[in-house]
Amino acid sequence: MKASLFRHGINLWPPFLFAGIHVTGISPDYRDIDVELRMRPWNRNYVGTHFGGSLFAMTDPFWMLGLMHNLGRDYYVWDRAGEIEFLKPGRGTVRAAFRVDDAMLAEIRASAADGSKQLRWYSNDVLDASGEVVARVRKQVYIRLKPQARGGAMAG
Secondary structure (H helix, E strand, O other), rough: OHHHHHHHHHHHHHHHOOOEEEEEEEEEOOOOEEEEEEOOOOOOHOOOEEEEHHHHHHOHHHHHHHHHHHHHHHOOEEEEEEEEEOOOOOOOOOEEEEEEEEEHHHHHHHHHOOOOEEEEEEEEEEEEEOOOOEEEEEEEEEEOOOOHOOOOOOOO
């Protein structure tokens, strides 16, 4: 899917729209994705800071999507696990950036060439307007070369 169309669609997706999550930029090759979470009355917690679930949600699909688009249809790619560490109260607009580079893709392709599953952890900092880290999010992504892409048949 064309990145600009995807960006508009995901920004209208109800879980993001109503949480205040907004994809502000996505490169045509899905290697650079920028996301922000805007403070709204409906996404504040009891003490007036960002709801932790929204901080986690703003980072949820983007490592998987960036890797899926760059590795191509020959690979299974999906989120397997995630964790968040809250470092300071989040107020105002907070941001996260996702970057997929050539070295990362080459290393995945080399490790997955034999068809073995790859479980990779990727980390993001959620930053406030002053650049301070509000939360650190880690996502584990499952990656595996599909059997037909390695020329083998599935065992039954």
